[in-house]
Amino acid sequence: MTQSFIDLPLFPLHALIFPGGLLPLRIFEPRYVDMMSRCMRENQPFGICAIAAGKEIVDESGQVATPHRVGTLVNIIDFKSLPDGLLGILVQGQQKFEINSTRINHDNLLLGNITLLATESAQTIHPQHQHLVELLQRAWPDWMQHYGETMMQYIKPDFQDAGWVSARLAEMLPLRLDVKQALLLTDDSQERMAVLDAAMAQLTVELGETMSEELDEVAARVKIH
Structure with missing residues (x-):
């Protein structure tokens, strides 16, 4: 049975992560600071997607980046305040997902209705x-x-x-x-x-x-x- 998430917070980046991997992030935009705080407080995952078009930061026109349809569900496993005052978090990839639809909320945060993809089975090295x-x-x-x-x-x-x-x-x-x-x-x-x-x-x-x-x-x- 496939599992879906409604309004999963999405973090489009010029980077990506695979299930099982670690990715350190420096958070400075207010929309993402709020998102990370909420995810940590509620122990909820979010999604990381590579950017297909646009920029990581919202431009002057308010345009939000367009993500690729397949990304990775991640959990925050560590966080700290960095010397420059930014929020530093460490996430671990959990499972790949496909985006079915997206919407942008009032904070310019990208939310997605997503379906988790099947976990790969182990294979030996050729x-x-x-x-x-x-x-x-x-x-x-x-x-x-x-x-x-x-x-x-x-x-x-x-x-x-x-x-x-x-x-x-x-x-x-x-x-x-x-x-x-x-x-x-x-x-x-x-x-x-x-x-x-x-x-x-x-x-x-x-x-x-x-x-x-x-x-x-x-x-x-x-x-x-």
Whole structure:
């Protein structure tokens, strides 16, 4: 049985998150500060969607960004006041959803009627994609250091599952947002791994490096957006 949400608060961004991933956010617009406060107070999720058109900030005409139809339901797992006075929150992706319709409330907050999509089943790693697993394994200590105890509490690495590995790589690699969105759309983790493999090869060509050098470079600078 599919589950739906009515008037789910949506947060359109020039970034995205996959189920199981972590994403730190800096909140400064009043509409989103109020939204996050309400979600934390009521222990409610919200949705993160990549922007299809428009800007993250409401422009002078009051135009709100148009999101892609598929996004990720997230929960707030940590929050704090940042040194610059902004609200910092850390969210974790829960499940993908599809937007059926949207409306804008009086605070220019985007609300969506959404349907949750089926959770992907675990799949084993194909031998030809083992080098992608090795990339993620090399980058993992940096992730652990960046998030510390929070990451260890909320993320349990599964380097044997193509879905988990491909999701983490899609989040961390410096790919165009439209490519990341296409990766989010697919429900076949083996297909996602194949696209990531091709993307890594293209990155290697663009940077003029060998595959080994490229993997080391990406692993050294990897951070969750």
